[in-house]
Amino acid sequence: MTFHGLLITALLGPELARWKAAGHAPVFWWRDDDARRPSPALDRLLELSRRFGAPITLAAVPDGDLPALAQVCASTPGVELAIHGFRHENRAPAGQPSGEVNDQDSLEGVAAEVEAAIAVFARAGVEAELFVPPWNNAHPTLDAALVRHGLVVSRYGELRAPGAAPPRIDAHLDVMRWKPTARFRGARRFLLRARRLLVERRVRGLWDDPIGLLTHHLDHDEASWTFLEAFLARFTPVSRRGL
Secondary structure, eight states: OOHHHHHHHHHHHHHHHHHHHTTOOOOEEEEEEEEOSOOHHHHHHHHHHHHHTOOEEEEEOTTSOHHHHHHHHTTSTTEEEEEOOSSOOOOOOTTSOOOSOOTTOOHHHHHHHHHHHHHHHHHTTOOOOEEOOGGGOOOHHHHHHHHHTTOEEOOBSOOOOTTOSSOBOOBOEESEEOSSSOEEOOHHHHHHHHHHHHHHHHHTTOTTOOEEEEEOGGGOOHHHHHHHHHHHHHOOOBOGGGO
């Protein structure tokens, strides 16, 4: 067993045993952000998806080469393309959290942007169902626009809320750290967060509340790739569409 495999067993094994004793197993799904076009890093990501039979939701920015991206992804079973914002452009006022939508934007304007993004995906032969806001921006005007167009939203870190509008399914476990520069989060830090998420669901009886694995293939260092491979060898994500 690899070092990361041993660490997964040491840090998650006792909690997973509690799940098993209760007749349950955790549900993971996998989202990867910031795709714009085919790349060697994307090829590596898709190879992992194929090798481990792990469906993946690839959040793609509409201003990229969507036809080429869709063509490459079509060769890998279980790949979903999601809309990742409009241009991945930060329009937040100074001092405010990053995001594409702000208080000065009208609902009609944002709804038109969402409609345009849907159309870009449609021209590439993709019927998009999921919207992933860049920087996990949670602006209410964006939510209202997504409801208008019948899209599901995915941000970061929350349990599912039945009846939420728009419906929401988040990622929770980011392989990366971002400050001061992008790098692997670290196996111990990642796994301790995973354990907290598992305990929270067990204690609250939310056995089927999915945990989202989050990756960013264009930013991975070798440590990130190595750990991701070890994690996928132990936990096989399910398709987002089935959740």
